[in-house]
Amino acid sequence: MSAGRRCIATTEPRDGAVTILGGGIAGLACAIACALRGRDVTLVEQASALSEVGAGLQIAPNGGRVLDALGVTPRAVDNAAIHLVDGPTGRSVIRTPLGPGFRFVHRADLIAALAARAAAAGVTVRLDTKVETVERGGRALRLSDGGTLAADRLVGADGVRGAARAFVAPDHRPAFTGQVAWRAVVPVADWPREARIHAGPGRHLLCYPLRDGTALNLVAVEERDAWVADGWSRSDTPDALRRAFAGFANPVPELLARVRRVHLWGLMDHGATPRWHRGACTLIGDAAHPTLPFLAQGANLALEDAWTLAASLDDPAAWERVRRPRVARALGAARGNARNYHLSGLRRWAAHTALRGLDRLRPAALGESYRWLHDHDVTRP
Numbered sequence: 072m073s074a075g076r077r078c079i080a081t082t083e084p085r086d087g088a089v090t091i092l093g094g095g096i097a098g099l100a101c102a103i104a105c106a107l108r109g110r111d112v113t114l115v116e117q118a119s120a121l122s123e124v125g126a127g128l129q130i131a132p133n134g135g136r137v138l139d140a141l142g143v144t145p146r147a148v149d150n151a152a153i154h155l156v157d158g159p160t161g162r163s164v165i166r167t168p169l170g171p172g173f174r175f176v177h178r179a180d181l182i183a184a185l186a187a188r189a190a191a192a193g194v195t196v197r198l199d200t201k202v203e204t205v206e207r208g209g210r211a212l213r214l215s216d217g218g219t220l221a222a223d224r225l226v227g228a229d230g231v232r233g234a235a236r237a238f239v240a241p242d243h244r245p246a247f248t249g250q251v252a253w254r255a256v257v258p259v260a261d262w263p264r265e266a267r268i269h270a271g272p273g274r275h276l277l278c279y280p281l282r283d284g285t286a287l288n289l290v291a292v293e294e295r296d297a298w299v300a301d302g303w304s305r306s307d308t309p310d311a312l313r314r315a316f317a318g319f320a321n322p323v324p325e326l327l328a329r330v331r332r333v334h335l336w337g338l339m340d341h342g343a344t345p346r347w348h349r350g351a352c353t354l355i356g357d358a359a360h361p362t363l364p365f366l367a368q369g370a371n372l373a374l375e376d377a378w379t380l381a382a383s384l385d386d387p388a389a390w391e392r393v394r395r396p397r398v399a400r401a402l403g404a405a406r407g408n409a410r411n412y413h414l415s416g417l418r419r420w421a422a423h424t425a426l427r428g429l430d431r432l433r434p435a436a437l438g439e440s441y442r443w444l445h446d447h448d449v450t451r452p
């Protein structure tokens with residue numbers, strides 16, 4: 072990977088060369104996949120270093136297969152189960168064992184592993200290069216320093232607020248879901264190798280271990296009427312988080328007492344944009360279909376996009392036709408989980424009673440209902 076700080080005007084790119092806008096999980100994975108197919112690849116990223124906001128990420132087998140095919144092996148903790156706990160009482164509701172291939176990774180570790188693999192595959196990375204607009208049918212990137220970068224094929228992996236998305240779907244606006252999410256990491260002595268969801272009326276707290284198991288990733292979600300923020304994420308006070316979960320039983324208060332720094336996100340439901348390609352530009356990852364975090368699939372779907380688009384760069388319309396139904400099903404399932412976690416009153420009692428029964432009889436059944444999602448292997452022809 073050759074990293075340049077600035078790129079002013081350039082000559083026309085080679086035929087078939089690929090320009091990737093955005094150095095997140097989607098962009099880096101697609102850059103590697105294209106390079107492995109012999110393409111000349113340039114990746115453009117506004118940040119001065121390849122890095123990630125937030126700490127944890129759950130990788131499911133469908134995304135993990137893409138990482139394997141790319142030759143990317145981030146440091147990871149195996150995820151043995153999804154464990155639903157009643158937040159207010161602390162009583163276990165259902166523990167669904169998972170098969171192999173479910174992992175927890177630190178985002179920084181994943182980005183570092185992807186960046187190293189991109190380097191080995193010969194991807195050119197241009198850091199510190201902010202794209203203002205995509206122009207000329209997706210064949211030109213107007214840069215914030217006034218320069219222009221020409222593109223033959225452009226992959227828009229610049230996320231929900233990116234220039235590629237503005238070019239392909241300019242009228243598509245996000246809607247606030249009525250939910251905000253805090254993200255924090257706290258130290259723990261030891262923690263089961265499972266994702267634990269402490270669910271209560273109108274809120275839930277997800278926790279899982281990272282790295283050597285001495286750090287616990289927390290994602291706490293609360294329903295709210297309004298979201299007023301100047302940006303996509305902002306710092307919040309640990310006390311605000313603690314207050315929101317004051318009615319929960321231990322270990323939640325104990326864990327939240329350890330929070331020193333916390334970020335707050337307004338969760339926006341963008342849905343999939345009505346189109347994913349225009350001219351020479353095709354969107355992948357969050358730029359195409361930001362996914363609510365309640366199914367832990369945004370990055371996994373981004374990895375699937377990256378692999379499949381690299382194989383179909385010459386026919387993005389056909390690629391979109393095949394991808395859309397699967398992505399739409401995953402987005403719908405994520406929305407459904409949001410409702411199920413936050414039930415209250417009688418509906419909550421009925422749901423937890425039914426799940427406790429399932430836990431005694433066949434706890435794996437819940438996981439099996441997602442086989443359509445996790446067993447899918449985009450790396451097999």
Ligand SMILES: Cc1cc2nc3c(=O)[nH]c(=O)nc-3n(C[C@H](O)[C@H](O)[C@H](O)COP(=O)(O)OP(=O)(O)OC[C@H]3O[C@@H](n4cnc5c(N)ncnc54)[C@H](O)[C@@H]3O)c2cc1C
Nearest residue numbers: 093095096097117129202229230356357367368369370371
């Ligand atoms: C609370 C929370 C928890 C989540 N947990 C999970 C999980 O467990 N599992 C999972 O699979 N997914 C999860 N997700 C979703 C996942 O984080 C995203 O789907 C994924 O990171 C999207 O990657 P991306 O590369 O498409 O976009 P991004 O990560 O947004 O990357 C876009 C890149 O483009 C760059 N860029 C943007 N604009 C420009 C510009 N104009 N010029 C140049 N560069 C630009 C940005 O700097 C950035 O590097 C979670 C999300 C949230 C909010």
